[in-house]
Amino acid sequence: MEEGRREQVLLFPFLAEGHINPFLALADVIARRHPNLTVNVVSTDFNIRKITSSFPPPSIRFRSLPFSPAAHGLPPDAQHYSSLLKQHILQFLFACDSLQPAFEQLIVDITEEDGRPPLCIIADFFFPWTVSVAHRLGVFHSIYLTGGAYGMAVYYSMWAHLPHRKTANDEIPLPDFPDVIIHRSQISAYQLDADESQPAPIYYKDILSRWSDTDAMLVNTVEEMETTGLRMLRKVFPIPIWPIGPLLNSSPSAAIVSGDGISRWLDAKPPASVLYIAFGSQNNITAAQMMELAMGLEASGARFVWVIRPPVGFDVKDEFKAEWLPEKFEERMREQGTGLMVHGWAPQLEILSHASTGAFLSHCGWNSALESLSRGVPIIAWPLSGDQPFNAKVMEEEIGVCLEVARGNTESSKVDRAVVERVVREVVCGGERGKEIRRRVKEVGELMKAAWREGVGSSARGLDEFFRAVASVEQEAHCHKHLVDVA
Incomplete structure (x- = not known):
């Protein structure tokens, strides 16, 4: 890239916290490693206000696109995936396609202002229509997979072929990867019921089929940790694929500073003795499952911090009801000093990151998995939807950093307090399998740190190679234009 030129890079995440956060982390890394670039994050007015109110990075520019949920028959507050009711999800996905004209106009405006188009567009995998916009306007395009390589490869294959619809067997080999066997209980309820003639499968097949049209793919993972998953992605997508993880975004918070209640509670516990429990910003378990989890936790005797919200079927903004837990459970845990309910x-x-945290009972969203593994914290897996069961599968069977305790809200789902007790004791209290998982997770944590070591780290090299490829394409285009002008 020419000296003194500040070319524009555009990042366009899907309108969901689990997608926006890794995009912000990528934006921050690009801004720090390539200060000659102007890094832009594109989103809607609502989401930009939300981001900048808690995460105002001075090195990143935000570009706003208009979005009116009501124009698509959605409630006016349906501005963000986490605010949606289940019945509005597909409608919201279709509504997001309406961002295309404004996004295309933004590229045109930048091109007119700068006298040249943006250097590249890095877009969410839910926005593959940006490929056609980029190529029409002569811009290098990359899809950014915010999920893991294995999870996204399986997710792609499941929606592309719906193999579970073609067999009554519980064990289902994937057409793209015959050596990968998915159990029916690892398939989300909405996908189990999907038929090729329904809107959801049609939508997913359409967006997935367009991934191959992009110029490159970035993945929020580590080469040395996900060799199998990256090999699977490279088998089905004939484009350069660069792992650039772990990219984590944690907005500054005053919630756990010295003297804070959570911090004080953790400070008083022995090292690696506390189980952290959370199911992400967009997932939760049922009331019956919540009851079984609480009873299993109490029987295990393990210390825990549980981030708790109303169960599935209730508004997350509603007040939490004591009846969803065993009688006087919260009071009993507080008095005993065993459990802290947040x-x-x-x-x-x-x-x-706290020294007292010894394990994470997680839904296995990829951001949560990366956060846990990067801190050397083992995972107890309770996947709920999407790619989460596949993330849990690869982390338990191949990477060796977790133990599954239950599977989410599909019809075949079961959770048992005795299993909860056994698994929590194994991982938190130091069973033989738990010790091996702890040993392995420390190794993985070191792999993650090494991935961003300057000059030798695989992710540092991956991002540098990506921008070299972008610059090479831009140089070719510049030379071609010059020859045309001369002619």
């Missing part, structure tokens, strides 16, 4: 939200990365 209602609503907690500073997850800070808790996982």
